[in-house]
Amino acid sequence: MSQEMNIQSAQKKLDTLRLKQKELASQLSATEFIWNGSVGKRFLTCGTPSCHCHTDPEAKHGPYYYWTTKKAGKTVSRSLSEQQAEILKQWIENRRELEHTLDEMKKLSQEAYETILFILDHSG
Numbered sequence: 001m002s003q004e005m006n007i008q009s010a011q012k013k014l015d016t017l018r019l020k021q022k023e024l025a026s027q028l029s030a031t032e033f034i035w036n037g038s039v040g041k042r043f044l045t046c047g048t049p050s051c052h053c054h055t056d057p058e059a060k061h062g063p064y065y066y067w068t069t070k071k072a073g074k075t076v077s078r079s080l081s082e083q084q085a086e087i088l089k090q091w092i093e094n095r096r097e098l099e100h101t102l103d104e105m106k107k108l109s110q111e112a113y114e115t116i117l118f119i120l121d122h123s124g
């Protein structure tokens with residue numbers, strides 16, 4: 001008797017998981033352009049020894065924008081204009097959201113798998 005209840009609640013749980021999965025899938029379908037790596041900015045000192053940038057951190061030159069990613073274990077870096085940085089920052093943010101959604105879907109699927117196994121084990 002209590003086992004039947006368990007199967008019923010497992011079925012309900014599975015329905016809920018399926019609904020959540022569909023919601024996440026619709027988020028995926030709304031995803032815009034995506035980009036690897038990350039964008040940063042830095043302030044640099046120059047080659048002129050008398051320049052204030054060497055003594056005053058506020059006088060450093062920049063910001064200089066750059067993009068980095070890992071390729072075959074090595075960090076690859078490219079300098080960017082501010083405008084390029086703005087575009088890629090958004091696309092990188094899109095990618096992070098996408099990866100977050102994918103992680104959620106993987107977790108849900110794992111739960112669904114365990115729930116299905118439970119139902120199989122306790123029915124028939």
Ligand SMILES: [Zn+2]
Nearest residue numbers: 045046051053
């Ligand atoms: Zn300088």
